Amino acid sequence: MTVPSPPWRREPPRRAAKPVLSQDLIVKTALEIVIAEGVDAVSMRRVAQALDTGPASLYAHVANKDELQELMVDRALNLGELPEPDPARWLEQVKQLLRQQVQALMTYPGIAKIAWNVVVPVGENALHQGEAMLKLLRAGGLDLRQAAFAGDALWLYTKAYAYEASGWASGEFDEAEVAERGRQMTEYMRSLPPTVFPNMLQIGELFNAETARERFEFALDMFLGGLKTLADS
Amino acid sequence: MTVPSPPWRREPPRRAAKPVLSQDLIVKTALEIVIAEGVDAVSMRRVAQALDTGPASLYAHVANKDELQELMVDRALNLGELPEPDPARWLEQVKQLLRQQVQALMTYPGIAKIAWNVVVPVGENALHQGEAMLKLLRAGGLDLRQAAFAGDALWLYTKAYAYEASGWASGEFDEAEVAERGRQMTEYMRSLPPTVFPNMLQIGELFNAETARERFEFALDMFLGGLKTLADS
DNA sequence: TCGTTCGACGAACACTGTTCTACAGGCGAA
């Protein structure tokens, strides 16, 4: 039924020329798009286009977009070496691990947003980091239950912080628009009796990209302060 | 140019019969859909359909879907009365306010998910609650900067917790699928030498709907413990 | 050499948010 291709038109050996599709390649390509165009630009079609194929081809290697996102998050979470617990400075080690996680998430702007879709972190990197965190907390003297709850809360906050911070940093939140909103809000609050929003009126300038790191460290210090008194009791 | 409608076909007095469109009605309808069908079912078309109109009609009252979501979140955040600061029990008051916020968010299953899209909380309810929180923290002895950072961190965590908890509770996370994932993960970890994931293997059962409240209170206690030592110093 | 199997992928389906455009009704002015 099929006509052989005419001899004057050289059939390009397409299949061998381009790198063969694989899950790893797909995830890697998707993360490159995140860096180049932001996380919202990552659609199945866009990834397929970057690999010079159609969207349906991806589904042979990835169940659906959710799975692709999980794989992306876990790959992005690849840190270097994880700390070996030292009971003498476990608190500092916990902070250091969390800082590394934030940095990893912020390498790919907006990736923290899709980290929220990952219900149970099953990726290899996530598992290892979870175990490392539990080891640190237990080295500090917490029992398993306390360590588990503390690790959970810290990871939730870290994700939340990374989401806001990377949204800010990557221009995903239109900075001008946000500023305009803040201005309108301030104006509104000023139009009311000064007894209604005495505090809120003053704190607007405390929230910007410069204070982000400070807020993160503050939150960590508060939470770990509570953990320390728990461990010492 | 237009032909008058034939007299035998009674023209229904459509305009007067159905309630007139308004921003408030749109937001209210959207929240009803959230309760009935979940937050992912809320599309502009679905809201319009519920109001017996087309999607384009909504845009006369709402700039876009983001604005609609902001309005939905703020309306959902409507608590009863806010606490009057009592320096003797400010910590308990802070916890109580956060519990109320969680409860408000969980009334509309999955609404916490779109609360993350709200960059700067400009809604009336959000503003009042922010002010109330700052008042409580300052009554505890924190300065403005500390109170602002603490309030920010607490709100971030509260949103994060409410998102996970309401996703669990509303069946947005397919419980069977999540369980299957957990089983696979456990099996995988068991297949490795027991020294690799000694802690992670044991904590799986600590994370379910029953322990959710406990985890929330634990996180609050830790953070507020740190706040207390800061305030007392 | 002949099935068989598996990945590639064009086309299509059912959606999404948003905009364009036409139009109808009520209101103020002439």
Next chain:
DNA sequence: TTCGCCTGTAGAACAGTGTTCGTCGAACGA
């Protein structure tokens, strides 16, 4: 009263989305 305007109502359409169906070609085991 009649004319013009203006605002809110929508149908249709555009450009995009995730996902599935079915075909087709190449490679591999028998």
